[in-house]
Amino acid sequence: MNTTHTERADADPPVMRVSAVQQPEDRVFAALASPVRREVLRLLRVQGPQPVAELAAHFAMARPSFSEHLKVLREAGLASETKVGRQRLYQLEAVPLHEVQEWLGPFEQFWRAKLAGLSALLDSLEDDES
């Protein structure tokens, strides 16, 4: 049948308003949106902690630009720095990535179904609340 009432829409259900202050989770997802920053995280993972210059060598951009990327990673909690002499060792902080993983978790059955060609299972899940 039709829906119970006409679209009263934003009165009854919880309406999402994008808050001015960024939630921690938002910062993490936003940080991952840049290919440069994802590559930095990968480098920190496979090569371990290293100074800025060593990381920056992989990117064709001016140093201050790269510095900004590091700042975004720091503020998302994805990297930390340790001062060693006049250099700063950057280190991967992976815990926030765990939150991303947890966000993805509930979706897993869907792509699993799709990848296994089990569209039937998918459909049954989807039609379940109708």
Place this chain on the structure above:
Amino acid sequence: MNTTHTERADADPPVMRVSAVQQPEDRVFAALASPVRREVLRLLRVQGPQPVAELAAHFAMARPSFSEHLKVLREAGLASETKVGRQRLYQLEAVPLHEVQEWLGPFEQFWRAKLAGLSALLDSLEDDES
């Protein structure tokens, strides 16, 4: 004279240049960067396929703005639409999320170590690059 001939930097190792054309993976991560779009994906997951109006009811924004968000999700391959009469049913397409999951995979041991308080293990992995 700011020529940087003292830096071996971008000669030897592969230098990352952010390509003008967005890779498919970039689109997916970029799509996930918005809290609005993540919430849309969640709604499609827990409530199944539904028309635009039903989805839009959860957000305090004008319809065309919401329409743009749907476009981003479509172009990232995260949602598909099916015309049904004069409405369009949007459906979750979860497969691209699998790629995100796979990107996260190699980081898992790091947050596992951290969450278990096994910093020792973490350090041994990091120093492994010899």
Place this chain on the structure above:
DNA sequence: GTGACAGGTAGGAGATTTCCTACCTATAGT
């Protein structure tokens, strides 16, 4: 001390994102 080096901040240009209002297309019902 002076100078070189590592890396950050300041401020701004240009591109992109995000939102808006106005308008268009397609379908359903009368």
Place this chain on the structure above:
DNA sequence: ACTATAGGTAGGAAATCTCCTACCTGTCAC
């Protein structure tokens, strides 16, 4: 045919992102 509904596109304002050059701070070497 005419009107209402569903939802998209067009174009633009404002905010944000990404990059730059110029400059500043802190540390090592002399």
